Amino acid sequence: MSKGEIYIISTGTGNVQQLTGNACELLGKADLIVGYTKYIKDIESLIKDKEVYSTGMTHEVDRCKYAVGQALTSKKVALISNGDANVYGMAGLVLEIIEANNLWDKLEVIIEPGITSILTAAAKAGAPIMHDFAVISLSNLLTPMELIEKRLQNALSADFVLGLYNPLSHSRKEPYFKFLEILQQHRNGDTPVVIAQNLGRDNEAIHIKTVKDLLELKDDMTMINMSTILIIGSSATRLANSGKKVITRRGYQQNYDYQLQ
């Protein structure tokens, strides 16, 4: 019997045009596509008549176990991970399951990287992450609140540009309020902030705001919810194009002449 194959495919943020050539090629080779219903729908045009196994949100452990189980029957299984599979995606869970069941010898595993949300948000807003940055998920379902707090404190006090995933949900507001509290200790009110909503989808919206605006928005869930990515500027971050773009300066302006001849 031939070895099973499992492809963990990162599909980028929303639009099929954001998949890489490699990701498309692996999708083409797969016999079975496994993923969260919403993300499978995003790539429907690339799947055609392949077998699909999709389930709703929060069933990620079941989906990963199913994908591994099916690959063991010598199928080529593509497991879909939105954004990048390493960044709060499916890569770790699949590998943990393979490790726990001691299956490394029985499976070929390929992880294909993709564009994680903060990169799409940044490109749409200009160049807010031109310098060192930190990425934090505000979900405290699997992470203790104290650790999230410590990471927020350390990232903001060392003047990192900060990307926030999963900022706010109806049932989970405490981490976001804690973030706002820490933010005020470390950033001026006029520091630029990017609020990116529904990246790659029809209702995508990029808002260029400031820390002051963010504090006023508080927990306005029409603006900040689980489909929002936030980017908080560092002290080197500036508004450009009359407030329609954001740029974090890397230091070139100190040494170079920008004037065109």
Place this chain on the structure above:
Amino acid sequence: MSKGEIYIISTGTGNVQQLTGNACELLGKADLIVGYTKYIKDIESLIKDKEVYSTGMTHEVDRCKYAVGQALTSKKVALISNGDANVYGMAGLVLEIIEANNLWDKLEVIIEPGITSILTAAAKAGAPIMHDFAVISLSNLLTPMELIEKRLQNALSADFVLGLYNPLSHSRKEPYFKFLEILQQHRNGDTPVVIAQNLGRDNEAIHIKTVKDLLELKDDMTMINMSTILIIGSSATRLANSGKKVITRRGYQQNYDYQLQ
């Protein structure tokens, strides 16, 4: 005269198969391709007979000014940025030049995101960045050493997974030695480390090591140089597949049964 167009295109790490559909489409629309000679070579097969302007390393300000100047003559100009244009890439510089010359009304600017090195390195090594992470460049050409030091201290003490770009060059060893010193204060010797060399190129190599190994390597520039990306695990990072893979646990293992039926 029609408006000039400038596309800042992220080409991912090395291989043309890592470009997105969007990036390929923009390349196809461009009249002129501008970029660093080495990175232009990476995508040669996609350029065909288009006009090309390429220069060597450290001429990035000239390249960006040239690209903007040419776009003002109504050309469609594609400026190539390796990895992701926002992560130590060309996006910020181009936008700063447009802002300094007050050209927003005269140009259409599109930034296309791409796969930055740490994502490729992570995928090749397994799932080392399944949780909050920080990215730091060790180049102190444009960044004061004290700020680099503070960011290293804060990222490591808050138990972030840490990605390092530009770790070590012949003329710039101090930041790397400082990093090793801070690393020892915050991580056990058996913490997994990924050393990714020449990503996407023929001589690509992924080494799974530990903090202890890294300290022993010191400034071995056959392993750690400007073509190397380092990923330092957090306290949740483990070796898997008998040391051939790295996984950072996100916490699922506390709540879920991984055994297949």
